[in-house]
Amino acid sequence: MDEPTTRAAKRAATAQRILEAAQVEFGEHGLEATTVRAIAGRAGVDPSLVIQHYGSKSDLFAIAARLDGDSTGGDVSGHLFDVLGVRLSGLPPETRALVRSMLTAPEATRAMKDFLDERVRNLARTSDDADAELRAALTVSSILGLTIARHFLELDALADISESQIDTVLRPWLTAALGEDGGDG
Numbered sequence: 001m002d003e004p005t006t007r008a009a010k011r012a013a014t015a016q017r018i019l020e021a022a023q024v025e026f027g028e029h030g031l032e033a034t035t036v037r038a039i040a041g042r043a044g045v046d047p048s049l050v051i052q053h054y055g056s057k058s059d060l061f062a063i064a065a066r067l068d069g070d071s072t073g074g075d076v077s078g079h080l081f082d083v084l085g086v087r088l089s090g091l092p093p094e095t096r097a098l099v100r101s102m103l104t105a106p107e108a109t110r111a112m113k114d115f116l117d118e119r120v121r122n123l124a125r126t127s128d129d130a131d132a133e134l135r136a137a138l139t140v141s142s143i144l145g146l147t148i149a150r151h152f153l154e155l156d157a158l159a160d161i162s163e164s165q166i167d168t169v170l171r172p173w174l175t176a177a178l179g180e181d182g183g184d185g
Contacts, residue, residue: 015053017043020093022050022064027096031061031105058107065098065111080123080139080174087147088161099148116140129179139177 004010021043025034036057040047054060091099098115101108123136150158161170 011053014043014045014049018045018050018053018060019064022054022060023093023097026061026064027091027093027100029100031057031097031101031108034061061097061101061105062107062111065094065101065108080143080178081171084143084146084170084174085166087143088150088158088166091147091151095147096151099144099152116144127179131179135177135179139174142174142177 004013018039022034022039025039025042028034029038034057036047036050039057039060040050043050050057050060054063098108098112102112103109119140120133120136123139124133126132127135129135146158149155150161
């Protein structure tokens with residue numbers, strides 16, 4: 001890739017390097033244990049540039065841990081199976097940072113709660129079932145629990161899930177949680 005040549009391009013490239021370094025640091029150490037110096041060291045910049053670009057460690061965390069909203073595209077089960085597949089494979093750095101910090105940093109707690117509440121509302125809107133919101137909350141919570149158990153606690157039983165097990169165990173479990181019978185509704 002070509003080196004940025006304009007001042008604005010260099011500034012943007014530096015900001016991006018800092019952001020990516022912050023996501024890794026927050027993901028590995030959480031908000032509280034991550035330092036501006038560690039972020040700067042990983043990004044290969046002076047610590048003052050971290051503050052210059054992002055204001056404070058908390059402001060940088062808010063950006064680094066921002067999760068994009070998911071879109072179901074109308075296929076709720078398919079979308080949730082895709083989400084489950086992502087959560088079983090590697091976690092994006094912003095997800096790792098937010099999950100690692102959500103129980104110790106109020107900023108992360110709020111961000112995760114807002115994100116998950118939105119996921120629950122979106123999922124609940126796809127069903128006319130009287131218990132749609134509860135089912136949605138249980139489904140979202142289960143996927144979060146699976147994410148934590150696999151990537152942070154490294155539960156032995158979740159370490160080597162095969163494609164076959166995803167199809168024969170996890171898909172039916174998720175379908176049952178949604179109150180579906182394998183149909184579209």
